[in-house]
Amino acid sequence: MNGSEIVKNTGHIKPAAEFRDNRLFKKLRHGVGKAIADFDLIENGDRIAVAVSGGKDSYTLLLLLEDLRRRAPVSFELIAVNIDSGYPGYRTDVIEEFFQKNGFAYRMVPSEHYDIIKEKRRPGSSYCSICSRLKRGALYEAAQTLGCNKLALGHHQDDFVETLLLNQFFVGSLKSMAATMLADNGIITVIRPLVYLPEEDIVTFSRQAELPVVCCCCPVCGTADMQRKRMKRLLKELQADIPHVKNSLLKALSNVHPRHLLDSSLRRDTTGTKRSVDLHVNPALLPDLDSII
Numbered sequence: 001m002n003g004s005e006i007v008k009n010t011g012h013i014k015p016a017a018e019f020r021d022n023r024l025f026k027k028l029r030h031g032v033g034k035a036i037a038d039f040d041l042i043e044n045g046d047r048i049a050v051a052v053s054g055g056k057d058s059y060t061l062l063l064l065l066e067d068l069r070r071r072a073p074v075s076f077e078l079i080a081v082n083i084d085s086g087y088p089g090y091r092t093d094v095i096e097e098f099f100q101k102n103g104f105a106y107r108m109v110p111s112e113h114y115d116i117i118k119e120k121r122r123p124g125s126s127y128c129s130i131c132s133r134l135k136r137g138a139l140y141e142a143a144q145t146l147g148c149n150k151l152a153l154g155h156h157q158d159d160f161v162e163t164l165l166l167n168q169f170f171v172g173s174l175k176s177m178a179a180t181m182l183a184d185n186g187i188i189t190v191i192r193p194l195v196y197l198p199e200e201d202i203v204t205f206s207r208q209a210e211l212p213v214v215c216c217c218c219p220v221c222g223t224a225d226m227q228r229k230r231m232k233r234l235l236k237e238l239q240a241d242i243p244h245v246k247n248s249l250l251k252a253l254s255n256v257h258p259r260h261l262l263d264s265s266l267r268r269d270t271t272g273t274k275r276s277v278d279l280h281v282n283p284a285l286l287p288d289l290d291s292i293i
Helices: 023-039 056-071 092-101 113-120 127-145 157-171 199-209 226-241 245-252
Strands: 047-051 077-084 106-110 150-152 180-182 189-191
Touching: 023 056, 023 199, 047 056, 047 127, 056 077, 056 199, 077 092, 077 127, 092 106, 106 127, 113 127, 127 150, 157 199, 157 226, 157 245, 226 245
Parallel strands: 047 077, 047 150, 077 106, 150 189
Antiparallel strands: 180 189
16 A cells, blocks of 8 residues: 555445444534534535544544534545654554544555654754654645645644643743644645544543554654643643633633733734734743644
8 A cells, every 4th residue: 555545435334333322422523513513614525634643533533524424414525644654663554454444535645754854853852843744744745635625633622722821831922723724835724623522532432442543653752742741730730620621721712802912913003003022932941832733
């Protein structure tokens, strides 16, 4: 199997059929359906590439979108896409077997990203940053080659909230991620249908469904992005006293009041000219935000 071939769904297998009566699966499906409706993520005629790394989030995303596709009043297509970064030991065979077992149309895309990273990465710099940029570019290219107009990524509620906190604490910026946005190439629209789903629910479903999760096998797997882990610990501590804290932070991203912020680009003075404030941030303190693809 190489990057120029698509394996098509035969139509005889119904992915996620065994989970349809599962209460948690129904809850997750409802959350994705709400996100699709709230942010107009999917429209009639869409051809969507679904990025599948072999992790719990991307498997869950693919299963939920396929189940919704079969129920939806509009017609759209899904193609699972896996980017093999070339790390020794990465089990693409397990991922491909999952696609085949469940009858998904898919493409496996091999790459030489690991060799590029070994050659180009500066000593002491992040693996995740350069790897995610390379993978993002490969996903955009694959989606475009496949004739897809959208690319679905598996970022969930916790990713949105943690990124919001990381930007505030370490970058001095009030931003997170968008549920839908035009990609850097100006052609593909990126969508994030798991925006309302808590990570803990995805973890539970992944275990119940016995999804064949595989490690990316990069040299720093499990040890990178320590600042994000700090945000996870902080949120867990806050949840003990404020159970709805993650829902509240996520809601804040869609409940913005520019008049009560300090960004001068959001307002003009009496002469009609924009005012700016020069804030200096120590680059050494910045977290690796590029690791979120």
